[in-house]
Amino acid sequence: MDASRSEGTSRRRYEDACAVAHGLDLVGERWALLVMRELMFGPRRFSDLRAALPGISANVLAQRLAGLEETGVLHRRRLPPPASAQVYELTEWGYEIEPVLRALGRWAARSPGHDPSLPISTVSLLLSLRTMFSGDHAAGLSARIALRLGAERYACGIAGGRITVAADPGDAADLVLEAAPAIIAALIYGGQPAEALEEAGLLNVEGDRALLARFVTLFPLPPKAG
Amino acid sequence: MDASRSEGTSRRRYEDACAVAHGLDLVGERWALLVMRELMFGPRRFSDLRAALPGISANVLAQRLAGLEETGVLHRRRLPPPASAQVYELTEWGYEIEPVLRALGRWAARSPGHDPSLPISTVSLLLSLRTMFSGDHAAGLSARIALRLGAERYACGIAGGRITVAADPGDAADLVLEAAPAIIAALIYGGQPAEALEEAGLLNVEGDRALLARFVTLFPLPPKAG
DNA sequence: CTGTATCCGTGTTGATACTG
DNA sequence: CAGTATCAACACGGATACAG
Numbered sequence A, B: 001m002d003a004s005r006s007e008g009t010s011r012r013r014y015e016d017a018c019a020v021a022h023g024l025d026l027v028g029e030r031w032a033l034l035v036m037r038e039l040m041f042g043p044r045r046f047s048d049l050r051a052a053l054p055g056i057s058a059n060v061l062a063q064r065l066a067g068l069e070e071t072g073v074l075h076r077r078r079l080p081p082p083a084s085a086q087v088y089e090l091t092e093w094g095y096e097i098e099p100v101l102r103a104l105g106r107w108a109a110r111s112p113g114h115d116p117s118l119p120i121s122t123v124s125l126l127l128s129l130r131t132m133f134s135g136d137h138a139a140g141l142s143a144r145i146a147l148r149l150g151a152e153r154y155a156c157g158i159a160g161g162r163i164t165v166a167a168d169p170g171d172a173a174d175l176v177l178e179a180a181p182a183i184i185a186a187l188i189y190g191g192q193p194a195e196a197l198e199e200a201g202l203l204n205v206e207g208d209r210a211l212l213a214r215f216v217t218l219f220p221l222p223p224k225a226g
Numbered sequence C: 001c002t003g004t005a006t007c008c009g010t011g012t013t014g015a016t017a018c019t020g
Numbered sequence D: 001c002a003g004t005a006t007c008a009a010c011a012c013g014g015a016t017a018c019a020g
Helices: A019-027 A032-038 A046-052 A058-070 A098-108 A122-132 A181-188 A194-199 A209-215 B019-027 B032-038 B046-052 B058-070 B098-108 B122-132 B181-188 B194-199 B209-215
Strands: A074-078 A086-090 A143-149 A152-159 A162-167 A175-179 A203-207 B074-078 B086-090 B143-149 B152-159 B162-167 B175-179 B203-207
Touching: A019 A032, A019 B032, A019 B098, A019 B122, A032 A046, A032 A058, A032 A098, A032 A122, A032 B019, A046 A058, A046 A086, A058 A074, A098 A122, A098 B019, A098 B098, A122 A143, A122 A152, A122 A162, A122 A181, A122 B019, A143 A181, A143 A209, A175 A181, A175 A209, A181 A194, A181 A203, A194 A203, A203 A209, B019 B032, B032 B046, B032 B058, B032 B098, B032 B122, B046 B058, B046 B086, B058 B074, B098 B122, B122 B143, B122 B152, B122 B162, B122 B181, B143 B181, B143 B209, B175 B181, B175 B209, B181 B194, B181 B203, B194 B203, B203 B209
Parallel strands: A143 A175, B143 B175
Antiparallel strands: A074 A086, A143 A152, A152 A162, A175 A203, B074 B086, B143 B152, B152 B162, B175 B203
16 A cells, blocks of 8 residues: 555554654664663663663664664764764763653553562663652751662662752762662662661661661552552 | 454563553553543443544444453443443543643644544543643633534643643533534634634534633644754 | 674464354 | 453564664
């Protein structure tokens, strides 16, 4: 019927003026939103993305990146020598997908079928902190928590009932947590006691332990549906 | 060929503890979110959904409805006689998908590729009113606008910088607009002057025309990206 | 080592036709 | 009206081979 497939551009679209439908045209394909999730804390290389997305295949990842670049959601950039590697970075508009990720994550957290024991990426954990943080629970608290997740270092600042989460190599922190993302998740969302995780050698704590006790209460999960 | 479809167990899932990924497991399949969109203003029948979703085929719609029912997002209900028809209705949890639809719609409205000239459903238009309404622009305004979209009647209440949109057969309104959804969209978002639409016989206005002039300014679109 | 391209088996999607 | 059956086209994911 149509010969418009010339350059593999036959993206299947909803023919619908609704902005939601158009949004799905842009980021509704399998993996697309998860690729964007992995870019929320800054540019990443192809292989970083592949490693963080269990199950994606190289060709699908390449397709998604090309598609998202074409629609202006991200762009590819070549790092200056000597680190002449290519990275993918969200555009300003691309970063604004965060409210969608938060709303979807918050909604899905109520699902009876949610299995928190599956693997979790660093970015997912950090994003979940932004999503689930409760300003009410943090009333009167002002603190800085360093997170050492594998090789990467992030910092989490809490003040005035708000939270910031960002990459940060600095060392000035009231509390330092060192563990795999899944362990931090078990600590905060799974109610695992820090002592048990430390004894098992899965978690390393430095600094203010009273702050740790408070910190793990700042991210309440919504009640399950059904 | 395979007998595994009877219990729908072959759903392709992201093996990822991230709530966003789980959300995509639930509503990330093609058409799923648009089916939910069409149910946002109350139960609908199979054929209503099919008519409102241009391009969906009967088997895919049936599959989506079955899948969404299985995950607890909607349930099917048989209307009491004599109207013994079957309808699909979101669960309480299902209705809570609205923030996701709003965030995605708001984000996609900034897309340079958004084509507002495509067909638009009644529900899409109503949802867009909730999404794009600006309390600032409505400061000091209190009014009731009746919308007659084809055979269906909805009412839009504005007070205290907030908007409500719901089905309503009532007639008490300061302003009555009667037109196809695409025409209302052209009026509000496309900047089409009401007079031209009336002269073309596409729009019928009753009531407070000064209110109409104000009403169409209450839903500012975000600036385009790129 | 990083990123891309090409094959191929399989499952999903979508149009038409058909049944209760 | 409310779906099912059938089938063709496509998308996905794995493996492998290729290019800078």
